[in-house]
Each structure stands twice: as C-alpha cells, then as structure tokens.
Amino acid sequence: xxxxxxxxxxxFKKKSVLRDITLSGKKGDCIGIxxxxxxxxxxLLSILAGAQKADEGSFFWQGSDMLxxxxxxxxxxxxxxQGTPLFEELSAKDNLRLWYDKEDMKKELTDGVLAMLGIDExxxxxxxKLSGGMKKRLSIGCAVAGKxxxxxxxxxxxxxDLVCRQRIWDYLADYRQRGGIVLLVTHDxxxxxxxxxxxxxxxxxxxxYVYDGxxxxxxxxx
Numbered sequence: 599x600x601x602x603x604x605x606x607x608x609x610f611k612k613k614s615v616l617r618d619i620t621l622s623g624k625k626g627d628c629i630g631i632x633x634x635x636x637x638x639x640x641x642l643l644s645i646l647a648g649a650q651k652a653d654e655g656s657f658f659w660q661g662s663d664m665l666x667x668x669x670x671x672x673x674x675x676x677x678x679x680q681g682t683p684l685f686e687e688l689s690a691k692d693n694l695r696l697w698y699d700k701e702d703m704k705k706e707l708t709d710g711v712l713a714m715l716g717i718d719e720x721x722x723x724x725x726x727k728l729s730g731g732m733k734k735r736l737s738i739g740c741a742v743a744g745k746x747x748x749x750x751x752x753x754x755x756x757x758x759d760l761v762c763r764q765r766i767w768d769y770l771a772d773y774r775q776r777g778g779i780v781l782l783v784t785h786d787x788x789x790x791x792x793x794x795x796x797x798x799x800x801x802x803x804x805x806x807y808v809y810d811g812x813x814x815x816x817x818x819x820x
Contacts, residue, residue: 600624601748601779606655608641615641617802619655623795625747625777628770630790632807633799639783640680643750646781647677659748676741677750682733683740686726690717690736693725697743712739714769731762738766742773749773752783767792 599622608616615638623629633639644650646657648671656663664671684693694703706712715735755763797804
C-alpha cells in the first residue's frame, strides 16, 4: 500500500480519544471516516496534518514515516480543516499568492486546479465577503498548491449548495484519477457514496463499513 496509518493513539488527560487507529490506502482511493460528533475524527486528521502530536503510532507514505519527518509531510500532505484557514482581509488572489508563484498561479487559473474549482470567478473579492462555498474551494486550492499526493478533508461540503458541492467533487474525481489519495471525514451520504472504502469511528477505533443505502442502519451503527 502507498499509505499506511499504523497504531495511532492519543489521550487528553485520562480520556483516550484514539485507541489504535490503523488503516491503509492506495493511489486513487477516497477513504471515508464516519462517526458521531466529538468522537475523535478531527483529532485524527489534525495529527496526520501535523497540527497535533500523537502519543504513539506512524503515518507512512511509501515506507517513510511522516510523523517523524515534518518536511516530508509538508510536501506529501494537503489539509483542509472544517474552518477556513484564510486571511479574511486579503483577496482570494492574495491568499493564493502565499502558496503559488506568479507563473504557477496563472497556469492553474487558466487550465488547472484553480480553474476547475472556479476560483477565477472571485479572485479580486476579499475573503471576508466570500460565501462559505467560495471559501472552501479557495481553501482546497491553497492546500493542493504543492501537488501533494495525499489530501485530508474535514467535512469539505458541509452546508454548501449543490453547485459548489459538484465543483468540489469534480475536482476530487480528477485528483484521484491522477493518483491522489483522499482521506475524508464526513456525515454526508453523497460523500459516503463517493468513497472507495469507509470506516466507522467507534470507541476510539475504526471498524470497516460498507454503505448499502440503508440510512437508518447507518444511524443505528453510529
């Protein structure tokens, strides 16, 4: 496997949040993680992104442990949290300039990822005046500036309209087709249906799950 998360554990004081998180993925996968609020899904993504430290465990990309190599992880992993990690007072274009050089940004706005996400439509608008969907698309555009092969997404289309959702999913389909791996935290049935495999987050651990269209059954398991 290209990606392997192995025996990650995390506790806060006496509360064990992540007990023994282990999963693997290959190029083109979209791995969905489902679970109730506060169960530890966001904590897991933040550890994989380097925002928090694990108590134990490893995060391998093609045999190298990225939890022990910050430089490698910064090159290999893009992270889009629930919030929008953008500078609200700057325009969309100025936010992009923090991640792209001039030529790369021009190319991506013409026929690359930024064009696919529709970011060219609101380049000059201050982030503080953008809709939630626009901010999410811009956040993804910033996260993939270095073309990372792994993308961590925390509820990427929550509360977005259908057009914005489709923009994001069209991009993710292209990203996966090019060999990218998506690790997705979600509560959304449409997102679950787009995953190549899913896990339920229960009692700090992951359990294999196959969605069969039974929403009530899924709710019961959660």
